[in-house]
Amino acid sequence: MSSTLERQALTLGGLPVGEGRPAIIATRVSLRGRQTHEATSALLRVSPAAGPDGRSAGLTPGVTLVEPATAADLPAIAAHADAVVVGAAWTRDIPLVRAAAGTGLPVVVERRPGASLEEWLGLADYCAVEGDGRVILCEGGRPDLGLVRAARTASGRPVLVDVTGDPELAAAAVAAGADGLVAGPEGRALAEEAVTVAGGLLRPESPATLPECRAAIDRVDAALAALLERRVELAGTVQRIKPVGGFAGRDMDRERALVARMAKRAPSLGEPGLAPIMNAVIEAGLHLAERRTAPLTAP
Numbered sequence: 001m002s003s004t005l006e007r008q009a010l011t012l013g014g015l016p017v018g019e020g021r022p023a024i025i026a027t028r029v030s031l032r033g034r035q036t037h038e039a040t041s042a043l044l045r046v047s048p049a050a051g052p053d054g055r056s057a058g059l060t061p062g063v064t065l066v067e068p069a070t071a072a073d074l075p076a077i078a079a080h081a082d083a084v085v086v087g088a089a090w091t092r093d094i095p096l097v098r099a100a101a102g103t104g105l106p107v108v109v110e111r112r113p114g115a116s117l118e119e120w121l122g123l124a125d126y127c128a129v130e131g132d133g134r135v136i137l138c139e140g141g142r143p144d145l146g147l148v149r150a151a152r153t154a155s156g157r158p159v160l161v162d163v164t165g166d167p168e169l170a171a172a173a174v175a176a177g178a179d180g181l182v183a184g185p186e187g188r189a190l191a192e193e194a195v196t197v198a199g200g201l202l203r204p205e206s207p208a209t210l211p212e213c214r215a216a217i218d219r220v221d222a223a224l225a226a227l228l229e230r231r232v233e234l235a236g237t238v239q240r241i242k243p244v245g246g247f248a249g250r251d252m253d254r255e256r257a258l259v260a261r262m263a264k265r266a267p268s269l270g271e272p273g274l275a276p277i278m279n280a281v282i283e284a285g286l287h288l289a290e291r292r293t294a295p296l297t298a299p
């Protein structure tokens, strides 16, 4: 098992993986099940319309991971993909694993269903030795998010979670510490939302530059906005339930108590800092509730 505990970040097609914000991987292409090598070439063909960077026209823009069917696919993958995938279905095909690791690309090592942490990390170490050391782990299928955490801690290698089969798991994967999500084109919007909102809420960041700081603030604000939206809806429901709702039924003891509770989670602001913020939030909710219940006036 790996004993490398230092965090190892790397880049996939220019996208940093393993530091800060979780990366979103657009596409995992599998060449398994294709009938002929010609089909493989067609998929990975560089068309005359491809950009100056020579990206393959057959692949979705963005970072692309490609799983070979056979060793014959590897030259085309090495030419056009951002990383080669050692697929969960054939992690015990050592000659193919070795050839994939030798392409010179970063290697994405998937966990065989049922494989132990030791087996998974052992295969990753093998790929690192057979390749140039750039190895990323990937948990997919019905992902075991506890194992994702354990793999990150024990190996120091970045860990992706493939949520293509269940994009609703994206937020849970971000919460579990995934360094990236493989989402597929259909799951991309959910993955972006998870990285922004769940990331803003649960993943502390240490940005160093002004743009990085602002991007991190944008994620925190996204989480705040989602919570404010939920809060005004709940406060609106309370106004309908209370015998006297709205500004007329204002309960200052309740407001002071909630500010005091919040101050335990926001000690830097404390009660003096939080009180005016929560007063504004509460009043915005009350105004909205009154607007929503106001009878329509004739034009």
Ligand SMILES: O=C(O)C(=O)C[C@]1(C(=O)O)C=C[C@@H](O)C=C1
Pocket: 235, 238, 239, 242, 249, 250, 251, 252, 254, 255, 281, 282, 285
């Ligand atoms: O808890 C209530 O009684 C509410 O009406 C909700 C709420 C709030 O938004 O949290 C709003 C007004 C009250 O003064 C106290 C709290």
